[in-house]
Amino acid sequence: MNHYLIRSLLGMAVLVVLLMYSLGFFQSRFIQQLEAISYDYRLRLTAPGTVDRNIVIVNIDEKSLAAEGRWPWPRNKLAQLVHQLNDTYHVAVIGFDIVFAEADESSGITVLSALARGPLSDDAPFRAHFAALAPRLNYDNLFAQQLKVSPSVLGYYFTTVQKAGKTSESGQLPPPTFLKAAFSGRHIDFVSANSYGANLAVLQNSAQAAGYFSFIPDVDGILRRVPMLIEYHGAYYGSLALAVADAYLGSVPITPGFPTADNNADGYNALEWLQLGNRKIPVDRHVSALVPYRGPAGSFQYVSAVDVLNGRLPPGELFGKVVLVGTTAPGLLDLRSTPVGTEYPGVEVQANLVAGILDGTIKQEPAYVTGAAVALLGVIGLLLILVLPVLSPLWTLLLTLVTAAAALGINLAAWQYGNLVLPLAPVLLLIVTLFVLDMSYGFFVEARNKRQLSGRFGQYVPPDLVREMVKHPQRFTMQGESREMTVMFADVRDFTRASEGLEPTQLTALMNEYLTAMTQVIQKHQGTIDKYMGDAIMAFWGAPLTDTQHCRKALMAATEMQEQLTTLWPHFKARDWPEIRIGIGLNTGVMSVGNMGSTFRIAYTVMGDAVNIASRLEGLTRQYGVKIIVGEETYKQLPDIAFRELDVVRVKGRESPLAIYEPLGLRSEIDPQQLDELARFEQVLGHYREQLWDQAKAGLDWLQQLHPEQRLYALYRERIDYFSQHPPGSEWDGVFNFQTKK
Structure with missing residues (x-):
């Protein structure tokens, strides 16, 4: 794979x-935790960071507690607060983030009533005075009267976590926002409550509306969303923010929003929004709304409750605004952990929700x-x-x-x-x-x-080929395969004689320098070193990566190797080393390449008849006195190279004859004299093969006068002289047979 x-x-x-x-x-x-973190970052990144002046928080803060006494305050003081907000400052809505669950007896009316019914029941003056004073001492009624004449919304709470053996119901719940069976047949995952703490009946019956201020943090304790509806005993009650926004809009109808009108139990029946007049409140699958926090605490105007009580605010400061009465005093424990602050006032959470409902900025998270x-x-x-x-x-x-x-x-x-x-x-x-x-x-x-x-091929394959193999390993395989390639054998001539007299260390140094220089040339032309065999080098082109120019690159490498060798001679001479010479054989053909060997040792190498021929050609360089000999297939694939045909031979181990050639260089770079010499030698070969010995001798005489040292011409002179005395016969095909490998 x-x-x-x-x-x-x-x-x-x-x-x-x-x-x-x-x-x-x-x-x-x-x-889930990652999603919560990403949500918080997005919220903080895009939060407006400005103060919303349409909603004001009347804060029961430390300043107010210091001036008016500890909480809870007497209800007559709260009645005065509502009176100031309604009659003096003309606010639009007053929402209480507070529950009034117990009767206020701070006026002493309970004690006075007991005296009037008991020990002082016969004291007519006392009873008359008490009857006149009682209405002013009934602080709950005073508060209720102010609630009745004001746009007031009370708060209460639900308990949604079941505690073993503990349920409670105190106070009077307001009428539900939706009655039982309002969502019959629709599978909606409402938050369900098991108990509640509501306001006194006299207060609840006097207020315009009420809503719960219960919060349900996420699993990490961060408050990101608030249920808009909570189910209790089959009925559905609205939140404080929903009730305040509804009161501000004039008590418009609240209707559920479904993407499909039909109630299909098997279809998509999610409640995606609540319709409040012409405003949509997006809700999630738990009918909760994401709190659209505007920024850190202080994103809404805060005024101290004591300043409202004493009329210290400018007359138009609160006109027509939504007022939420709550507390930020640390001792009253209404601080929440939110994405925009770890100690965030609960009343400001409500303010953000009311603002989001009215401004349409609550984010949607539908199913x-x-x-x-x-x-x-x-x-x-x-x-x-x-x-x-x-x-x-x-x-x-x-x-x-x-x-x-x-x-x-x-x-x-x-x-x-x-x-x-x-x-x-x-x-x-x-x-x-x-x-x-x-x-x-x-x-x-x-x-x-x-x-x-890289480690396997780095010593044998050029670095650029290794990089290509590493980059595209799919382009080569180490499994055995047959492909057309060019193989080279290069061997030092008369190495044994040349190395006589050298110390082992000198011989090692000489061979290292020689092999290094030759290897650099081979790798420069993208050849792969197969092996070193003593003083001989075996290399090939066309593997492991396929190369359509394997013939040309092999010949270029062979030519440069001969040139490079001559540059080494001065250095060799300076160290008293012999001027070694090499013969190179090149042959092109189909051969097997891949990992070959045994379970003990394996190597990436080439095998086949074409390989054996290259080895024989290298040996023939001595016979013909040339530096490089190439096979017939190599010759055919390089038409722009000038070659001198040396002979047609039959090497040992092979029956079919083989034409062999000596490369001379690019045809375009051969001088006229060399071309003339090449043409004369071709005529000699023609006369030789036609057994026209005299004509062949005449041509050789001319060539030997030009190059008397040329071994090739001397070789043919010897053959012609021999065949002149011992004619080969009419069946002779002009092929010379070599019976030895070299």
Whole structure:
């Protein structure tokens, strides 16, 4: 199985796991926590950070407690507060983030009433005075009277966590927002309560409305959303923010919002919003609304309750505004942990919700975002899975960064302009995981294989070919295969005689320098060193990577090796080393290449008849007195090279004859005199093969006058002289038979 497939399968496994999470097949606290963190960052990044002047918090703060006494205050003082807000400052709505669950007896009316009914029942003056004074001492009634004539909304709470053996119901609940069976047949996952703490009946009956201020933090303790409806005993009650916003809008009808009108038990029946007049309040599957925090605590105007009581505010300061009465005093324990602050006043959470309802800034998180998340995961996942395995580390990093930036951009655009909360953690987790997986696999698996490959071939294959093999390992194989290649044998002539008199260390140094220089030339022309055989070098072209120019590169290497050798002679002479000479044989043909050997030792090498011929050709260089001999197939594939045909021979171990050639250089660079000499020798060969000995001798005489030292001409002179005395006969084919390997 190749690396691309393995990496793709690993990536697909990651994608499937995250798709299953997104579709709800399992839960992951880790991913949920990442999503919560990403939500908080997005919220803080896009929060307006300005103060909303339309909603004011009348704060029962430390200043007020110091001036008016500890909490709870007598209800007559609260009645005075409501009176000031309504009659003096003309606010639009007064919402209480406080519950008044117990009767106020701070006036002493209970004691006086008991005296009037008991020991002083016969004291007519006392009873008359008490009857006149009682209405002013009934602080709850005073408070209720002010609530009745004011746009007031009371708060209460539900308990949603069941405690063993502990349930309580105190005070009077307001009428439910939706009656029992209002959502019959629809599978909606409402938050359910098991007990409540509400206001005194006299207060509840006097207020315009009421709503619960219960909060349910997420699993990490951070308050990000608030239920808009809570189910209790089959009926559905609205939140304080919902009740305050409704009162501000004139008590408009509240209706549930469904994407489909039909109640289909098998279809999509989610409650996606609450309709408040012409305003939509987006809710999630638990009918909770995300709190649209404007920023840290202080995003709304705070005024001290004692300043309201004493009329210290400018007359128009609160005109027509929504007022929420609550507390930020630390001792009253109404501080919450939120995405924008760890000690955030609960009353300001309500203010953010009211503002979000009225301004339409509550983010949407409907059930259908699951489909969008799955689609985005699929597109990004498939893109990275298919593309990352074929990229370099740099391009992998760049694509990962671009993809992550695109995912973030899409998510933030949906958040900011579509008011839509799309899951972000699974997408970023997918991108990061695929990147880490790809880089890790590349480093620990592919890099190891590449290091092994580089180590295996680095000494024999040119560095640029090794880099190409490492980059594209699929383009070569070490398994045995047949392909057309060119093979070279290079051997030092008369090495035994040349090395006589050298110390072992000198001989080693000489061979190291010689082999190093020759290897550099071979690798320069992208040849692969097969092996060193004493003073001989075997190399080939066309493997491990396929090369259509193997003939040309092999010949260029052979020519340069001869040139390089002459540059070594002065150095050899300076060290009293012999001026060694080499013969080179090149042959092209189909041969087997691959890992060959035994279980004890294996090597990447070539074998075949074409290889054996190259070895024979190297041996023939001594016979013909030339530096390089190439085979017939090499000659045919290089038409732009000028060759001198040396002979047609039958080498040992091979029955069929073989034409052999000496390369002279590019045809375009051969001078006219050399071309004339080449043509004369071709005539000699023609006369020789036609057994026209006199004509052949005449041609050789002319050539030998030009080059009396030329071994090739002397060789043919010897043959012609012999055949002149011993004619070969009419069946002679002009082929010379060699009975030895060299």
